[in-house]
Amino acid sequence: MPDQVNEIPPRSGTAFRLTEGQILTVIDPQGMQVADLLAFNAQDLDEVISSGRTLDYAETIRLTTGHALYSNRSRVMLEIIDDMVGVHDFLLTPCSVDTFLHFYPDEPVHRGCFGNLAETLEPYGVAADRIPVAFNCFMNVPIDSETGKLSVLPPLSKAGDHIRFRARMDLVIGLTACSAFASNGGSFKPIHYRVDGDS
Numbered sequence: 001m002p003d004q005v006n007e008i009p010p011r012s013g014t015a016f017r018l019t020e021g022q023i024l025t026v027i028d029p030q031g032m033q034v035a036d037l038l039a040f041n042a043q044d045l046d047e048v049i050s051s052g053r054t055l056d057y058a059e060t061i062r063l064t065t066g067h068a069l070y071s072n073r074s075r076v077m078l079e080i081i082d083d084m085v086g087v088h089d090f091l092l093t094p095c096s097v098d099t100f101l102h103f104y105p106d107e108p109v110h111r112g113c114f115g116n117l118a119e120t121l122e123p124y125g126v127a128a129d130r131i132p133v134a135f136n137c138f139m140n141v142p143i144d145s146e147t148g149k150l151s152v153l154p155p156l157s158k159a160g161d162h163i164r165f166r167a168r169m170d171l172v173i174g175l176t177a178c179s180a181f182a183s184n185g186g187s188f189k190p191i192h193y194r195v196d197g198d199s
Contacts, residue, residue: 008035010188013116013176015124017042018167018195023081026137026175027192031159034178035191036094036113036134038121039069039077042170045125047071049078051090051133061143063088069135069165077171082164085157089139091150094131095180104181113176124172134174137163139183154185 005027008014013036018024026035041047053070055061063069064086069078095112118128138157141150177191178184 005192005194008175008177008191008193010177010190011110011116011179013113013120013174015117015120015172015174016195018171018173020167020169021197022167023164023196024078024167024173025082025162025164025194025196027160027162027194028138028155028157028189029159029192030189031157031161032138032155032185032187033157033189033191034139034155034180034183035137035193036117036174036176036178037137038117038131038134038174039071040121040124040126040130040172041071041077042172045130045172047073047075048130048132049135051135055090061091062086063090063135068168072132076168078165078167080163081166082162084161085138085155085163087138087140087156088163089136089141090133091141092133092136092139092152094134094176095178095183099180107181110179112179116176116179117174121172121174126172126174131174136178136183139178152180152182155183
């Protein structure tokens with residue numbers, strides 16, 4: 001039987017272990033909400049999810065069902081096995097205090113996904129300086145084909161949409177309900193996730 005669905009409250013995060021073969025389902029329960037995802041090798045925290053390796057091997061920035069998320073050592077950490085949205089981001093870094101100062105100078109400063117990830121991963125031995133670019137589930141970052149300019153638009157995810165991953169090694173996972181205004185269409189909502197046994 002699957003484990004229960006867990007909720008990450010708006011603008012917060014969590015961390016947990018995921019063993020090889022387990023399935024992680026990240027769910028957007030209300031729609032238009034980003035979840036930043038990090039993965040570290042549970043046996044060696046110096047091995048971490050890598051945007052550069054993943055995008056290089058996939059030869060696309062549009063990662064979806066059938067693609068793998070690679071580590072900095074070119075090993076598969078997670079496989080995307082089911083994706084209801086098909087639009088995610090693996091270019092932009094987790095939002096932080098500096099993000100808010102840069103992009104939202106008239107809004108209250110928030111520690112963002114970076115701060116939330118740093119706090120929740122610290123008990124697992126992950127220091128803040130080890131936090132890389134996250135796989136941003138449901139984040140919509142189109143690129144202008146002529147100028148190369150990045151835009152951050154509201155997610156295309158609808159209420160109940162999900163993306164599902166299979167762990168290819170024992171992992172420490174960091175996961176958030178993103179805190180940035182533009183990333184989530186201007187409002188902040190929870191993220192749900194579920195961990196199922198080997199299948």
